[in-house]
Amino acid sequence: MTTRTESVDTPAGEARVTWHPADAARLVLAVGHGAGGGIEARDLQALAAALPGRGITVALVEQPWRVAGKKVAAAPKVLDEGWRALWPALLAAGPPVVAGGRSAGARVACRTAAGLGAAGVLALAFPLHPPGRPEKSRAEELLGAGRPTLVVQGGRDPFGHPDEFPPAGSGSGLDPGLDPAPGARPGPRTPYELVAVPHGDHGFAVPKRADVTQAETLAAITGAVAEWLDRLPLR
Template identity: 40%
Template sequence: MSTRELALPVELPTGAASVPVTVRDADAGAWAMVALAHGAGSGREHPFLVGLAEALAPLGISTARFDFPYRAACRRLPGPAAHAVAAWAAVVTWARGEGVPLWAAGKSYGGRMASMAAAEGAIEPAGLVYLGYPLHPPGRPDRARVAHLTAVAQPQLFLSGTNDPFVQPVAQLEAAVASCRDAVLTWVDGAGHSFEVKGRRRAADEVGAGLAPLVAAFLRERR
């Protein structure tokens, strides 16, 4: 197992900062890299992301798990969206030197920030993967975060649980995905926002690992 720890410099509106990154190299012959961003309440070491990264490695996909600046500064709440976009830009710029196509992926908040960065043109990954896109706050379908998605030019994969309170009613997410230029929606039956399934106890790393085949299949299709 090959793992690297990096600290990438990033310029924020408030000054210089750094983005800590954990790179898990593919076991052999990497043909793609996936940058993995965490959700709002966790960090790059969350077992869900670690499990996904470990499961992608034998499939020929390297990963770069990173912390947003607020997390690196030991703050609990996300900072301005501009800070997250700058972090994404720093990671994608670094990844160009790895020599394989780079895909931007994120759990919940991390994926939404990737979509905003791509919509603004701050990053140009090969495509994007959303692990539980937070379409709206639970119980507030009137506050859908969809306006920018049509501006994303790259292929997009939305992985979402049918019991996720952030995408109820599910028809709203289906309509949002249909409005995108090039997007696919894959439902995980019975899963919630963290892809947990009621009545089925699984560790978070196992849950993350279970999504690896779906992610890898989409990347292969769009190579």
């Protein structure tokens, strides 16, 4: 598979998209990174390696602050501004685009998906609250995404354990028109589905003593995401 890199000018500075193309792609999954790392994150790289073979182009998006070599992420408003500005470059590939991200990138995807007309939202390691501060919930960002949404969350994530999330049938009452995914926790009319990753931390790392390996964990993540994408009702 041949990757290519595209620079995109935004009001927040130069953003960068690394394309992992699929032959005859039926969907583009655009995934942004978190505030503490870049597109080298293990889950993002696993998706980029696995999904093109299933007809899904993966676009790994680097926000302007990261491209500029800064160590501190931009403010949420600036992150959203950069994401919106690069969206036309993602649409130019042709197929419908799913907005995705890990951690802070997941929040960006949730906040902007409806306005951009995204086909869906993939939230990897959604930071439901700051570590140790469950009262500072960001659930409304997730529940307000307004598009079919999949959350993939580590069982040991200090930013929110899977059982801390609101019931999948609560919130906006949106009906994404999807059947429940294996291992997911959907309700009959649910704004999102949640897949728990046993033993995974915020970066989906699993301890060596766990009864699953790191490779098995990443395979489970990519499998769950691929299965959900296969069921998305594309317009």
